[in-house]
Amino acid sequence: NAGVTQTPKFQVLKTGQSMTLQCAQDMNHNSMYWYRQDPGMGLRLIYYSASEGTTDKGEVPNGYNVSRLNKREFSLRLESAAPSQTSVYFCASSEVTANEQFFGPGTRLTVL
């Protein structure tokens, strides 16, 4: 089992460009999450999907959109990237919410 996989591992964008971060899990989990991690600020929840077919905003959703494509896949889209979105992005999944979350390896995004 691969667990949680994320692509790409690294990405450099120019301000205004768009991109989609991909996440997939093979643990048959119901819930999936997107976080950003900035120095000194821990992990902040961007969006989550409690179950297939549902998505909800987290603590810092502005500038992002998500799609729960199916039970396995949960993507994060930046429509018009800004330097403030430079961060490390982590996808996670759990069997249900308020349970152990399994994290992917992260995507390091730089917006110039």
Next chain:
Amino acid sequence: GENVEQHPSTLSVQEGDSAVIKCTYSDSASNYFPWYKQELGKGPQLIIDIRSNVGEKKDQRIAVTLNKTAKHFSLHITETQPEDSAVYFCAAILFNDMRFGAGTRLTVKP
């Protein structure tokens, strides 16, 4: 929403000593408190968790205590080893509201 504060931000101990990291939370309704360990270049990994109906939980050298009245919980690592060196995050969760602490960088000196 929930607010979580974590202290200290950095902690250095000698191998074999104990390490304690403390977190406070603001929403008394929060009911799930996990601790994650993050090694350099990797995603966080759960090391121990506790729910609000339990006051203490232990797993070998790692223990977590929860004081619901004071709204704080702590991670205790005994007999520290160099491989315990990492960044540790606490979190407080109420249903779908998840808030993490800012992290503690633990260094264990051999």
